[in-house]
Amino acid sequence: MKTSSKNVKQDIGDVVRKQLAGTGNFEIRRVDIVGPKVGSELREKGLMAMFLAIASILIYVAFRFEWRFAVASIMALVHDVSIALGAISLFSIDVNLDVLAALLTLLGYSLNDTIIVFDRIREGIVKSKESDLAAIINESITKTLSRTTLTSLTTFFVVLTLFLFGGEIIHAFSFTMLVGIIVGTYSSIFVASPILMWLGFDVKNYRAKLAEKAKREAEKEKMRAQYEGGMV
Secondary structure, X not given: OOOOHHHOOOOHHHHHHHHOOOOOOOOOOOOOOOOHHHHHHHHHHHHHHHHHHHHXXXXXXXXXXXXXXXXXXXXXXXXXXXXXXXXXXXXXXXXXXXXXXXXXXXXXXXXXXXXXXXXXXXXXXXXXXXXXXXXHHHHHHHHHHHHHHHHHHHHHHHHHHHHHXXXXXXXXXXXXXXXXXXXXXXXXXXXXXXXHHHOOOOHHHHHHHHHHHHHHHHHHHHHHHHHHOOOO
């Protein structure tokens, strides 16, 4: 029968206290009761939050860069979440709100790394005379490699400290984040960038679009200046 925490007549904490009475000093820090109804709502809302986050990321990256950049970043994020969920399943970690929070945090962390790499790639496309996308990507990744390594190591050691000394309460969160940091770091370099090449990104075409956009902006600025000067 479907039930929820409202239908529970007896405090599980009291039962545990009676069973462990006389065994020494102990403290019950948290009691979680999740019935089928609550579990179903948690699953639905969690999936909805993740899909909304991915959709928002897709729109943002497509607007800031180009649709191929957006698709590549989303595919890298799907890769990251899939690996993290696989590790959670492999080590039998309970999927709860802490794990969901870690997965959403992972989306933001991995996207941040990917955006930085993509920003350097776009900068290389604009400033470099090179037309080979692979060469531009290699140069851009080289420029961001030290920053990515230092940032990831710093975050990794902080989360590792939480995993080792934070206690059982944040064990699931810190474990998911540990896996996510490792996966998110290499995916922004070895997954997102190659996907950009597989999608057939054209350097010359992108430069032409940027030039056309700059031309339109210049014309708008010229018209605005004429209007302000009373010439129109």
